[in-house]
Amino acid sequence: MIPKPRNWPLVVRALVLMLAAQVAGLALLFANGERLADRAAESAFARLRDEVLPSLARAIAAAALDQDRDEIGRLLAPWVEADGVLAIQLRTASGQLLYEVRNPQRAAETSSTLALPVTLGAEELGTLAVMVDLEAFRSLTRSAASSSMLLVACGLSAGTLFLALLAVRLAGRVEGLARAATAIAEGATGARAPVAGPPELRALAGAFNAMVDRLLEANHRLAEERERLANSERRFREFAQAASDWLWETDADHRFVYFSQLDNPEHPFDQPRLLGKRRQDVIAECDPELLRQHLEDLAQRRPFRDFRYAIRDRHGTLRTIEVSGRPQFDTCGRFTGYRGVARDVTEKMEAERRIHYLATHDTLTRLANRPAFDEQLRRALAVARRNGSKVGLLLFDLDGFRRVNELYGHAAGDLLLRHTAERLVGAIREGDLAARLAADEFVVLQPDVTNPGECAALASRLVRELGEPFGEGRCPFRPSVSCGIVLFPDNGEDAEALLRHASVAVARAKHDGGGGFRFFEADMEKVEARRRLVEAELRRVLQQADGAGLALHIQPRVTLDKGELCGGEALLRWRHPELGELPPSLFVAIAEQAGLAHELGSWVLREACRLLASWHRELPAGFRLAVNLSPLQFRRHDIVREVASALAENRVPGGLLELEITESALVEDTDATVRQLARFRELGIALALDDFGTGYSSLGYLKRFALDKLKIDRSFVSGLADSKENGAIVRAIITLARSLELGVVAEGVESEPQRQFLLREGCREAQGHLFAAALPAEIFARDWLALREKDAAPPSRLSPAQWHLSFSAASD
Known part of the structure; x- marks a missing residue:
């Protein structure tokens, strides 16, 4: 049984196609041979009429004028020998035969006469007539056509034979490539295609071998990657088993199909019991609005974060968990379920x-x-x-x-x-x-x-x-x-x-x-009038370059264990020539109400950087000067550039500066706030959260924002001796800071028992009247910085009681 053409080998297909093309070409050539011969005869006759005869008439014009028969015969004799020419006649203008020449060996049954006037300039000298044999022209073109077709047929046959041989040779090379590919597929990774034959085949074989090498190399890398992936999955499973959080997955019907701690008997939740159930089937308590929103998220296949609800653990106790998840889709875009993470937040919520x-x-x-x-x-x-x-x-x-x-x-x-x-x-x-x-x-x-x-x-x-x-x-x-x-x-x-x-x-x-x-009552507005006076004077002072009357006092910050100077806080003071010493609580509040908080804060920032520049060589290692940033200052979009400019103008490194930010400034938990804090950190500036515990005290922003220290408010420190609650709060703040790897500074330390309590609980730094009140900058430099280079014991080396007595005496 003859196989179908589509199953023929490549060589057979090529030979059959070439033979078919040759036969079709010859058939077409022979079928059109007669017509081609006629067209060739017509073309030759037209050439004789349009090109040869006018040229011949011009050539004999001079001889015809002189009626020089010998010259005319010499010029016409060669043309009578041309193929298909029977006779040539030249007659005068009057019609008299001047010259005639005939080919005695030719006679024709069908002939045609071509006549053309012979002129010289504008004078007509006679008529030149040529009699031709039309049948001779046709025979001549048929013979030429037959010869051409024979040559074409021979050429096609030779080409077919050459192509057949080439096809056989190429097929052999291709079979070599196929054998090499089959061997590699069967596991013979060392097999390669022979590089031989024409340049194209050698290039193909070389490319094939290079491809095999790359594939083998890629397969080796893939095997290594699979091994690394397996190790990574094993580590992930171990981490997931050890983590307090756990992973979960649901199918397209929102039924649980996977928990990462399914086999952990110590896990508080009986996870195998939850498999196959929907989340809403196991919820024991949940805010109805939050549950409605969660179900809407699931229906719309939206990601969700921090959805909280209560379920019962394996002992029947209600516990609150917090889950986040994202919808999953296969490669065709079909929804396959949710994957996410869950954590037990019962203790966190209580805290x-x-x-x-x-x-x-x-x-x-x-x-x-x-x-x-x-x-x-x-x-x-x-x-x-x-x-x-x-x-x-x-x-x-x-x-x-x-x-x-x-x-x-x-x-x-x-x-x-x-x-x-x-x-x-x-x-x-x-x-x-x-x-x-x-x-x-x-x-x-x-x-x-x-x-x-x-x-x-x-x-x-x-x-x-x-x-x-x-x-x-x-x-x-x-x-x-x-x-x-x-x-x-x-x-x-x-x-x-x-x-x-x-x-x-x-x-x-x-x-x-x-x-x-x-x-x-309205007559009580005298107090308001004083407030307006203070506001006007504050505006005037801030418009002056030197801020006449404004000054920074520095309250030293010391280590509680060794009593060494480790920093200070810049506190603003204002002595008015007429109003006297104005309390910061008065004019700072007025500045905020009057929209002058930024200008006032800018003056404090620049003055603090100027003082740091003047003290730069005298400062102890690790010293930082704390400057308060009001919420209004912090929320300005250009505050980072302003701080950087103040540092650059005074050539002060950012590591000497600490910015204290109140909790209210961080309430707006936005990405812009995170970026702003990060830019401060890039300048080397430390960030402290001021008066922690008196404001919003959200654990969320402590985790998210890049802070360095927490400052315990003086209201908690002052009541340590008389209030267990204050002691509990201070202890909780120190423990929280230590857990988050944050530093702690206590404010308003005024007694030795307070210092001992703070030191015992792990607080390392403090400030307050026990050590020193806020001092004018020059006095701070004299008593706390300059004395560091002298032999006399500086205040930072005295006992806390001596500090208190020393600076009380200095104040008196």
């Missing part, structure tokens, strides 16, 4: 709740603290603006509280504060908020007030109840409070104005003898 409580409540009185009150006041004002209602603010200040501490000790003062807080909470209505703003300053927020009489009634009752004695054995005196009342929007459009006016009203109540309350 966050505790820290949040400590950050929003006063530990002594358990009332809301200043940040929490500010937030509630902001919300109450927003609601009042929308509803057109009023908000009442009652600010209370204990009369003679400092004297209580001086006469009866801080324990009695703390007892009075707790007593005041208890009575405040017991007297206010539901929906009102009581908070402690400062040492002896309390406030009551009434979100919805219809008339001032409500505030007056509450103030009268609270002043009376807070003024009642404690009872026998509790306190040997009768307490007294003064109250200032303001209303929104009557006495201020924002929280700052309301609190400021409430403070003015409290001061008036105290001025009136205390133990009463006063509404804010």
Whole structure:
């Protein structure tokens, strides 16, 4: 049975194609031979008429003019011998035969005469006529065509034979390549194609061998990569088994199909029991809105992060877990399920709740603290603006509280504060908020007030109840409070104005003898007038290049174990030629209200860099000067460039500078904040979180932001001896900082027991009046820097008690 053409070998296919092409070419040539011969005859006849005969007429024109028969015969005789020419005649212009020549050997049945006038210039001399044999022309062209076709046929046959031989040779080389490829496929990795034959085949064989070498090399690398991948997967499985977090995967129906710690019997959750179930089937508790949003994310196949819900562990205890996941798709784009990570955040949430409580409540009185009150006041004002209602603010200040501490000790003062807080909470209505703003300053927020009489009634009752004695054995005196009342929007459009006016009203109540309350009135604006005066003077000072009157005082920072100077904090002071020494709490607050915080902060930054430049050679190793950045400064887009410019202008390395940032500056957890902190770190500047624990105290930004230190607020340090809660907070902050590999600085250290407590708990650096108050820059340089190079023992080498006595004496 003859195989189908598609199964023929390459050589057979090539020979069959060449033979078919040859046969088709010859058939076409012979089929058109006659027609080609006729066309050739016509072409030859036309050439004789259009080219040869006019040329011949011009050649004999001169002889015809002279009627020189010999010359005419000489010129015409050769042409009568030409193929197909029977005779040539030359007649005069009158028609008389002048000359005729015939070929006696030719005769034709069909002939044709071609006539052409013979002229010389404009004169016609006669007519030249040529008689031709048409059949002779056709025979001649047929013969030539036959010869051509024979030559073409021979050429085609020779070409076919050559191509056949070439095809056979090429097929042999190709078979050699095929044998080599088959051998390599069967495992003979050393087999190679023979490099022989024409250049093209040698190039093909060489390329084939090079390809085999590269494939073998790639296969070797692939085997190594597979081994590395297997090792990596093994390490990943071991890490996943050891990690506190675990990985999970669901199918397209959102049913669990994989857990990374499936075989861990110590894992708190019975993961095998969860296989095949959906997440919503195992949730024990979850916020309905969060669950709805999560289910919507799953339905829309969107990634999700930090979805929290509670499930029961293998012992039946509710625990909160936090999961994040991303949808998975196969190569065709079909949804295959989710993969993600989960972690048990039960302890973390409890710690966050505790820290949040400590950050929003006063530990002594358990009332809301200043940040929490500010937030509630902001919300109450927003609601009042929308509803057109009023908000009442009652600010209370204990009369003679400092004297209580001086006469009866801080324990009695703390007892009075707790007593005041208890009575405040017991007297206010539901929906009102009581908070402690400062040492002896309390406030009551009434979100919805219809008339001032409500505030007056509450103030009268609270002043009376807070003024009642404690009872026998509790306190040997009768307490007294003064109250200032303001209303929104009557006495201020924002929280700052309301609190400021409430403070003015409290001061008036105290001025009136205390133990009463006063509404804010317009005549109390004298205090506001002073504030405006301070603002105008501050603007004037900041417009001067040298900031006349402004100065930086430096409070030394020392190590608690060895008492060595390790840094300092730059604190702004202002002595006005007429107003005298103005407290920073006054003019800094005015600067922020008047939009001068940036200019004031810029002056502090430049002055601090100037001082560092002047002290550069005297500073101890590791010294950093801390400068406070207000939230307004920090949020400026050009603050990094401004700090870098101040350093560059004074040629101060960034490693000498430390920026203290408050928690409120980091509340907006944005990528821009992360980038800004990273750019500070690139300059070598250390970053410290100031007053940690008094603001938002979010563990999230501690983990995300690039910080170096936490500063324990002086309010916690001052109560270490008298409050277990303060000790717990300080201990928690130090432990947290150590876990996050952050440094800790304690502020407001004023006693030796405080120093010992901090040192015992692991705090390494501190500042406060125990060591030194804030000193003018020149005194700091003289007493803390210059003495380092002298033989006399510098303050940093004295005991804490000696420090305190030394600098108390220096201050006196």
